[in-house]
Ligand SMILES: Nc1ncnc2c1ncn2[C@@H]1O[C@H](COP(=O)(O)OP(=O)(O)O)[C@@H](O)[C@H]1O
């Protein structure tokens with residue numbers, strides 16, 4: 001096909017030999033199948049910031065560190081330099097996350113380069129060499145669903161051990177090849193420790209996956225993996241070897257009575273002070 005404008009620089013640099021087809025036009029990116037260094041690969045072309053909702057981006061970027069003062073100021077001012085920096089951080093976040101997850105043992109596409117707003121990565125394929133389907137496009141046996149759900153929960157643990165919450169994990173962002181699930185689409189990955197929304201996003205990710213697999217294995221809908229994993233993580237007890245049960249008991253210890261009493265005492269003292277001030281004022 002004719003080379004799309006955004007891929008031309010990579011063609012000029014010899015990173016792409018030929019653009020074969022457009023695979024998908026998604027919310028945040030256009031995906032092309034390309035030939036690169038003699039192999040069939042996938043090129044993800046990020047859409048411009050202007051085409052994306054920046055409100056949403058801000059929620060995800062909370063806690064993402066920017067060390068350089070000039071950078072931080074420019075980003076605050078939303079100068080065009082700042083916007084460009086925001087873009088690069090967004091795009092690099094996906095390569096960074098993919099690289100870290102791959103090292104941690106999570107199945108994700110291999111990445112080759114991220115340049116000029118284009119991420120060149122491995123094309124995930126099925127056993128016939130066709131583009132791998134998304135979970136949303138397949139059905140499976142109960143047994144397979146239970147097995148894959150377990151694998152997915154393990155990947156989610158590995159991600160969290162690496163400090164990463166996917167942030168948009170669903171049946172649309174997991175591909176299925178002959179070896180099992182492959183996780184994709186991570187530009188919005190969040191830092192588990194630094195982002196206040198991390199726990200809520202984590203629960204949504206886990207519950208999306210459990211809901212999907214429970215279509216084929218209904219017993220999964222009774223499980224409490226999100227709560228189980230997060231509480232181990234918070235307690236500093238989560239490791240790549242943690243054996244999950246899917247069972248979670250809500251804490252039924254009595255509420256922390258001492259601190260409630262302290263609060264009542266403090267409120268009482270404050271009220272006494274207020275009355276005292278009124279009395280003194282009236283006496284004057
Ligand atoms: N490495 C890949 N291999 C095969 N298909 C892919 C790959 N990356 C993306 N896709 C396909 O393109 C779609 C959009 O890519 P994605 O990274 O999810 O971007 P978006 O932000 O637009 O959702 C995916 O749902 C999937 O079908």
Ligand SMILES: [Mg+2]
Pocket residue numbers: 026172173185
């Ligand atoms: Mg997607």
